[in-house]
Amino acid sequence: ISKKLDMKFQICNKTGIIQIKDAPSLDDIYITPHNSSYGKVWHNLFERFAQKINNLFKSSSFNILEIGGGSLLLASLILDNINIKKYTAYEKNIVFSHTEDQRVNIKDEYFLKDTIIDEKYDVYIHSHVLEHVWNPVEFLEAISHNIAVGSYHCFIVPNLKETFSNKYTNALDFEHNFFIIEDYIDIILNNNNFTILEKEYYLDHSIIYITKKIEKKIEILEYPNLYDENKKIALNFKNYYDEEILRLNSLIDNFDGNLYLFGGTGFSIYLIVLGIKTDKVICILDNDPKKEDKKVYGTKFIVKNPTIIKDKDNVAVILKAASYQEEIETQLRELNPNVKILS
Secondary structure, three states: OOOOOOOEEEEOOOOOOEEEEOOOOHHHHOOOOOOOOOOHHHHHHHHHHHHHHHHHOOOOOEEEEEEOOOOOHHHHHHOOOOOEEEEEEEOOOOOOOOOOOOOEEEEOOOOOOOOOOOOOOOEEEEEOOOOOOOOHHHHHHHHHHHOOOOOEEEEEEEOHHHHHHOOOOOOOOOOOOEOOOHHHHHHHHHHOOEEEEEEEEEOOOEEEEEEEEOOOOOOOOOOOOOHHHHHHHHHHHHHHHHHHHHHHHHHHHOOOOEEEEEOOOHHHHHHHHHOOOOOOEEEEEOOOHHHOOOEOOOOOOEEEOHHHHOOOOOEEEEOOOHHHHHHHHHHHHHHOOOOEEEO
């Protein structure tokens, strides 16, 4: 049985922080793992991050605590470093897709505000976790309370200002319920005694932070008021899709052949809910083998591997895939040079 809930955006008039109102429970959102498949964009990002982590300790041994290990792809890349003695991951939906390294210790629980870490770790890391937590301030405070002075806190967040401005549907949703952009992140880090050593932008996809816990109590800073700027971004997003759905529906009306929709994720669900015509859609395509032959939650469509478009004479794929657009278009054209991409 599907559960449905209206997605309501609300904005704070004092800070401009956007948040999803009345978001569903974690148990309803994360019913099963859905993060076991990664393409080139993710792999390259994780390689970059792993290199930065390992450069912090080129010759000495060290221990790592990861919050949200996913399928352990990031862990597998970092663990190439033989100097790592222990690697602990807090992850409720673990998938051992990429490593079974004996140094990995899984904590089958969420890292929460009252979590207490008794052991010392030299580095705390997390990737694309901060935007998922209900209270980012409490989350970073919990890390600050547990981490020792002099230890590193390194993480990756989606570049939400870029992705939302670019009208990507994976910017804000029931999983990413908080517009946690760097203007606010930097303040929270400062107020919890983290100094930013390095910040790197990866495509329009992510921001890599390398920070360190310091002892000196620094000046508590206030959040900037970005109300007008953020409200404009949100309204531009809405207005764009009001027009975009009409345009895509016109393309669908004028196509007579095998039609597919890409993304067993919010990419397809967003379009369906916003009103894209689906009567001609055969199924939804996705690269994650764990999703194959399963129904996309809240829809009538079954997921199939993209290879089914191979050798079809008249085929089109509706594709709105944010930062992964080019990567997926290339994949689809390699499978079928004649495929029409409706984007």
